[in-house]
Every structure is written in structure tokens, then in C-alpha cells.
Amino acid sequence: MISAPVKNATIVGDNIPYNPFTTLEKIPTKIFEKSDIASRAVAEEIAALIRDKASRNELCVLGLATGSTPKTLYGELVRLHKEEGLSFKNVVTFNLDEYYPMSPNALQSYVRYMNEYLFDHIDIPKANINVPDGTLQKSAVLDYCRAYEQKIQSYGGLDLQVLGIGRTGHIGFNEPGSGQESRTRLVTLDHLTIQDAANDFFGESFVPRKAITMGVGSIMSARRLILMAWGEKKASIIQRTVEGEVSDSVPATYLQLHENAIIILDDGASAQLTRVKTPWVLGDIEWSNYMVKKAVIWLSLKLQRPILKLTNRDYMDNGMSDIITEYDSAYNVNIKVFNQLQHTITGWPGGKPNADDTNRPERAFPAKKRVVIFSPHPDDDVISMGGTFIRLADQSHEVHVAYQTSGNIAVHDEDVIRFADFVNEYHEAFGLKQDVTQIMFNAIKQKLQSKKPWERDSSEALRIKGLIRRGEAKAGCRSVGIPDENAHFLDLPFYQTGTVNKKPLSWEDVQITIDLLQKIKPHQVYAAGDLADPHGTHRICLEAVFQALGELKRKAVEGDEASQWVKDCWLWLYRGAWQEWDIEDIDMAVPLSPDELMRKRKAIFKHQSQKDGVMFPGDDDREFWQRAEVRNRATAVAYDALGLANYEAMEAFKRWHY
16 A cells, blocks of 8 residues: 655654755755764654554555665664664665675675665565665666566655765766666766775775666655765765755756755765855854854965955955954954964974973973874874874873774785795794695685685684784884884774674773773873774774773763873874864874975885785875875965965874863
8 A cells, every 4th residue: 555755754854944054055954963863863764654654554665775874874773673663574675776796695795785784683574675686697687677666666666765975976876977867777887986895895996897776766756865974075075965056967966856855964074065164154153263263264265365464355255244343353363363373383292391381282291291192003193193103202202002903904915925925935933844834825825816805814814914014013113213012902803803894883992992091091192083984994993082081081080090190181183094184173283394204104114015005095096105295285285375384294183172
């Protein structure tokens, strides 16, 4: 039995009040602070729809997406099933797409993905699950696609379609150029989509060039559309989708034509929307200190004029007259913001001894600090803050590095063979018998050379890959003067899967982090706030640090003597490998001389397994040292453009109050 769209079931779409700052937005858009909160809101809407349909003895027909974006959504739906009794017995699902060709048992298969994240954990009848078949002969695909469309229509169409968005603006695998009326079909993937997928396939050359996808017309026929996007990497394409013109060059803009679509974002994905980036051009705003700083930086860079040269007319002509009213003159606001930026610059990241620290980013006391640098992978420390690392060591602080994961899946197989061959050739130096090492070498070599790109490594290969990266990390530390005993390898359990997909953060991960912090009792902690890495490892590692410091702070407040040190511990977040802080968010900028930049490069070069062909490049195919230098120089150029000192490069940090 088919029914009209369910009323009052659009929980995430309700209560979006009129906002004059959304006048440029052509699709209802709701921003949540964090993606997990947003995912719960979407899950609540889906659950309400399922329950409403069940109460009327009707089927609920859902269109589902894959990728990193809906993982938390599916986790919440599983929780609702297990803990709150949400039944999926009345649910029929149709997935958007599947790579072609693709075995359903392959690691990258969307059949496998859906089973792993949703279907295997709920009570949906197997007969109600529909995922495009990637095993068909090509001659059979056309008829199959027509049948897929007909099957959707036989259930009365989709009640709700969940969507993500790709860098090209694709929905499903509808790449730029897809027509508004397109239906389920075989398509060729855009080169950017292939590049993005390379991480999951252990190399771009192994990514299928085609996919079966529901068409734009298929998607637009759903009665409700929810597009979700998380993180700053999606901010640019989201801005074009929400505020741009409808165009087949950005297929997601077709959603502007749907009468019941909504975009759900976290803070990061919303960053380029006008109401977030430059709200003052839309209307009067409350000019907090942060907003004044952000607006003045924007105006200076837009006009290509140093801050101290901005005039009253510049402010008036760019919708910022209220600032002049508040501060009486351009001169006053210019000086205020210039001084704020000037005070972020320091060559003493650990604090300058015996100096007035009133306007410095870090405290002067104690003069020699204990420092812990958390590095998600064994090279993030030197890539993202190598210059600051060098400064801290040169200035005689007690610096420790905590490598949170082994990074073993990012080592090429040929490196394993090379190291195993080294042990075999020099067996006598290791006190080993040649017949033993030869058997070991032959077995490892045979396994790796016969392994398919998508197959898991053996435990022996993973062990060697981990040791390779551990040795490189130690070499990197030595290059900047850190003793071996100050390099700590945490091997957090969430990472220990041997595949790209990782386990959720557990209390065991947090406890390991707490134990290290309690052992060192640092005055400073540095952690990776660079959340755009392809597989989310940085995000999980940062959450481990947040939870550990939060737990220690709770204990300190409750009077635990062993935890009192945390009250005087400052947390600094770095970026660099994948993105950089916006200028207005920088609380400490450490300038690097040409010589220091070269020392940083040499420290990065110690990570030989990550040179000359990165295993997981993401959307940037340059080597990590190149990315880091470009970002560090760009920060220095921006400071120079704003009228501050001209440095070779700068590393940037944001202080996090926990």
C-alpha cells in the first residue's frame, strides 16, 4: 500500500527559523557543531519515519549512501535498534551505487560496507535489501539498471534518500555532466573521484573506472532528500551547492529544485557559506572580538592592503561601518587587530625565560617545560610542526613524542621485502642461521608478491611495516636532538585492524593516553587538529587526547593529587599535512628561518617509506615535505600581506581550552 509523504516526520528540518543571513542559500541548510550530533538528528528523523510507517502497516522505502559520511548515522540506527527497539522489518532499502566491476566480498564493495555498518546488526529481511550488482556481464547491465528502477517504482518510490557529496559535486556517482532526468545506469568515474578512492584501493591504478549508479532523476524522485557533509574538505563544494546556480557541472545543485530537500552540515563543512565566512556582508552582526579580528583580516587580504593602511572608507564600502561606529575610527580598530596578530608571533614556543609574558602566546614559567607531542602517524610530528619541534629541543625543553598509531598500512610491500632481504643477507650479524632467515625471507616475499592489492597483509608483514615506521620515527627524533627513550609508541588498539577501516575509539585507547600523560606530567601538549586526513585517523587520535585530558581534569577537580599537574597544562593544536589554520584562528605562530626550514625537511626525509610515492595521498599528490613547506610559506606570506614581519615560513597553532 502506497501513502503520501509522512507529515511531521522531518525532525532535522523542523524549527529552522527565518534567518536574514541565509538569503543566499537556495536549499534549507542546518549546521550542527559536530558530525555525531548531526548524525543522531538524521537518525531520529529516519526512525520516526520507520515507526510511523510501521504504525500504519506500511513499508518504509529508504535510499542509502556509502562512504565515510554516513558511518555514524548507521551506527546510531544500529544503536536505536539494539537499545530502543527500532525494528527494520518493514524497511526496504535501495543503495545508490556500486563500483563496476566489483565482487560483493571485496574490501571496497558497498555490499560489504552496508553489511558491516548496518545490515548485519539490524532485523531487516535480506530480501528487502537492494544494492547494485557489480558482478554482471557488461551486456547485462542495461537491462539490470532498468529493472532496478522498476523495482523502486514497484514499492511506490523512495520515501527518503540519504546522500553524501563528492569533491566534484557528485551525488551517487552522478559526475559533472549528468542530466537532471538521468536514471540508473553505468557511468565512468571522474578522475578526482578515482583519486579520492585510491586510498581505499591501495593505489589509484586499482580503482575501478566505472560504477553503476542511480541517476539524478532517480534521486530527485524521492519524497525526502537529506544530504550530509562533514569537515572542511567539503566546505568549498558545499558552498557551490547551497549558494551557486543550478548546473550539471555540480550535480548536487539539482537539489535546489526539490521541494523537500535539506543539507545537514557540521561546523567544518559550513565554513565557506557566506553566513559563516563573511556574515557582515549580509547584515548587521554582533561584533565580538573574534568577529572583528576575522573581518579586518578578510578586508585586508581582499583589498591587498596592510591592516594599518585600511581606511574608514574601506570599512564603509564593505559592509563594516558598525566597526567604525564601535571603535570611532579605522585607526583604532587597525591597531587593535594588528597588535593581536603581532602577539601571536614567537620564536619561543615553550615560553621565553625571564621575559614579560603578558602579550606572549606561552608562559615564561617554568623556563624548562615538559612537552608531549602527540603524533597520529609516525611522521606527523615533523611534517606538521618540525620547526617548532626543533625550537623546543634547541631551547632545552624536555620533549617527548607519543606516536599514537603504527602507520603500518602506509608502507609499500617492496619495503618489507627489502628489509627482510637485509636480515637474510646479514644473518650472522644478528646471530641467526641462514637456513632460518632464508626460509623467512622466501615466505614473506612469496606472500607479498602473490597478494592482491585489496587483500590484508599477514601479521608478519604488518609487524615489519610497523618496525620500518618505528625506526624512521626514531631517526626523525634523533635528527632534532631527541633521545630514543623520549619516543613513545602507543600502538592504540583502534588502529590495529590491518585495513583502512578502523575500529571506534575505545576506553582502552583513552587509558593508554592517560597513562603516558600521568607518567610525564607535561606543561605543554601538542596534538593534531588536522582533521582532513583521508581515513579519519587524526580525528580519532585527537578525540583520545581530548577524552584523556578531560578525565584527568575531572580527577584533578575532585582532588586527585596525582592529576593536579593537568591544571597547568596547555593544549596546542597543530595542522600542516592536510590543511592549515585560518589566520584569525591562530594563537601562536612560530617563524622559521631558511636554515630551520631545511632542518625540518631533513627530519621529514628520515621517513623514507613515505617518500617518492605516498601510499595514501588523499586529494594532494605532492610529497608531505612539499605540502608542509607550501603551507608554512603561505602562512608567512599571509602575515606579511597583513603588514607584519616577513618570514621565510611559519608554523601555526591554536590553543584549545579543555
